[in-house]
Amino acid sequence: MPVITFKYTDLKDLGIDMEKDELIDTLPMMSSDIEDYDDEEIKVEFFPNRPDNLSVEGVARSFKGFLGLETGLPNYPITPSNEEVVVDAEVAEIRPYIAFAKIDNVDFTGDKLKYIMDFQENLHWVIGRDRKKVAIGIHNADVVNAPFKYIATPKDANAFVPLEKDSEMTPDEILTEHDKGKAYAHLIDSFDKYPLILDKDDQVLSMPPIINGELTKIKEDTHNIIVDVTGTDERAVNQALNIICSSFAEVGGQIKSMEVKYEDKTIVSPDLTLQEMNVHVDTANELIGGTDLNAEDIKGLLEKARFDAEVLNDNEVKAIIPAYRVDILHEVDIVENIAVQYHINSVEAKLPEINTVAYENDWFRSESIIREAMVGLGFQEIMSLMLTSEEAHYEKMNQEEKPHVQVARPITIDRTMIRTSLINSLMEFLEDNKHEDLPQKIFEIGDVLYLDDSKENKTVSSKKLAALICHSTANFTEIKSVMTSVLSNLGYTMEISDSENKTFIEGRVADVEGVSEKGYVKGFFGEISPEVITNFTLEYPVIGFEIEFINK
Structure with missing residues (x-):
């Protein structure tokens, strides 16, 4: 399962000042497992259903709610960038979907650059199915110019310098000679053309899902970035972008939307529209067991889970869910969050009231x-x-x-x-x-x-x-x-x-x-x-x- 590594000082910088021993005792209570730790850093494993917790920023956001330091929905404002991405119709047969966002005022100093690279690769595994379904690119926004183009290029055209290289290679050469190209060639080598993302001046940002260009390489002094997410599943593409943007916004990144123009539609990206779902008080008490929660109790627990909540009546509470919580599919998922915030160890154990006679199937x-x-x-x-x-x-x-x-x-x-x-x-x-x-x-x-x-x-x-x-x-x-x-x-x-x-x-x-x-x-x-x-x-x-x- 995905494991993230961070230093104790990273959580302190994000507003959680807790002694090491207390942190190690508390983290597993919010659906995680401590893999290893020493005096400086800790390795934490999260279940794949919570990709929003695969960054230290996401962990801090969830942990603040669990501790009651910050409750309710985080606010991540989006301003228009007035920039666009034009999608070539030919990519529809290769990797048809793309989502774009600009994020200003980011910080990659210290270990932060390594953390975001690890975060990106974890999302490739958890959501992207090793880049088959979703691939993510993060670029220095200050070296390229809008409008951007997502095109299908001939195999021997649009040569560029791939990441960590110093000479130009054609897309075909990348798939046959570059280490990353050889590792992921099977995702696109059956097509006559390959996908590329270009800027206004035909500079190459990325050859998804294979590799980014050296031109837009992220460095410690990078402050403004472009995030591209391409893939074969539109829902997964948008989910991945929402998780990344929310993580950067948690530490002061300023999200700017971009228009993605397909042949038949235009989409504003990212879309952080909130989701709503009702949870029933009797259902929550029945599924958790050993609890006697009322609507106000559930409202408070949902706010600790970083949702907003509204009591509709004595037996129904509306949960307002942030866009980065891609794991919420059913009322049962809401109840799980209530149970976590209530603290599983606080649930009173009891024997079932029904006796049954067992027999072999x-x-x-x-x-x-x-x-x-x-x-x-x-x-x-x-x-x-x-x-x-x-x-x-x-x-x-x-x-x-x-x-x-x-x-x-x-x-x-x-x-x-x-x-x-x-x-x-x-x-x-x-x-x-x-x-x-x-x-x-x-x-x-x-x-x-x-x-x-x-x-x-x-x-x-x-x-x-x-x-x-x-x-x-x-x-x-x-x-x-x-x-x-x-x-x-x-x-x-x-x-x-x-x-x-x-x-x-x-x-x-x-x-x-x-x-x-x-x-x-x-x-x-x-x-x-x-x-x-x-x-x-x-x-x-x-x-x-x-x-x-x-x-x-």
Whole structure:
């Protein structure tokens, strides 16, 4: 999870004068975790749902509310800069969205420059999905001139000096020769043109999402900046800009808006419009448990959470939410903030009033039978996380990426989606254990999640069984025999048909269906293709199957 580092003196400069021991005891009460500390600085971990706390300014803002030093909405005035950004229609197919802001009177002296760079990279992970969804650029505003242009440029045009270099490179050269270019080339190298941000005189500010230009490099004596945020998700782009602008404004930065002109619309950026949401007193008391809060109590706690609040009646309070609080999606999120400000440790523990008689779920009884059958065939069970990444789930498995459930605030870049298959998790397990003796025979019974618009929560879960075998002579005949034994032991009749599953070797893979009185299964089995095996750095043949259980 994101970890930020700051000195105790940084909080003191921001208005929080607290002894080290008291600070270390108090910070975890506001949904954080102390990773490490010494006599000068502290490392604090925040959950990804609070990207506004990934800067020391954001921490101070939240902490002041928690301590009652400052309550209610912070005021961040915006004045027009009378400058504009013109968006070329050609970027719509590459990175279609951009948000811009000017911020004057910033301070980058001391450790502040390092802090803002760390803040930027944390937002790239938490909101930007490692720049795929959102990329952020921060520039010296005093060396460029409006109006600005966001264009799609040919690969060999508009050469410029990239950050930390001393000679010009074309966009294509940056992707193939520059360290940052090679690291993030996969985000744009499939397009015929690349995005660039230029000023009035065609000076290059940035090549998003890859790298900024050396021209606009931020230094300690920089006082006025331009922030650009580009991406593939308009909502996420605007959220990232709001968080950055609010953080700078917290320490005296003066936000100036800019007009972003698309072909069909003009948007004023940033937009710090407040959000409103009602919270019910009875709902809050029920969800927190052990509390007897009234409307006035909740109003006060919301103000400590840096919201404004208005009592509507005895059972309803309107919460007015700042634009940087991008985690507030539901009334439950408001209740969570109330609980934090009330202090979780102050909630009285008590036993539930309802007694129940427990019994084993039917599916878990079935799981035991499946597990017994697999162990009887010589397999060892593994248990992996439901979270994985698009790279491991699709790219490394030779599969086309399909619509799937994404993690809005991923903890790490390799846990960005919820799986729809188990096979790649088993392949990752083999990769991690390739030093062990062969043969290796592993299986997993686990849940997967699909998108389904017909459901209330737009998703549906399903149970799957998958297994892999790795050794020097593994082949199609062996896995077919295993598949037959598994389905037979579970009471299913088996039918197989041709398959075009790209994870497997063509002609050595089959689709399978099984039918029984309780329902049916469908899936596939075969020999994993050499390309997939290589993608997971394995050296021996791998065979496997996966089936999905569908109840009648």
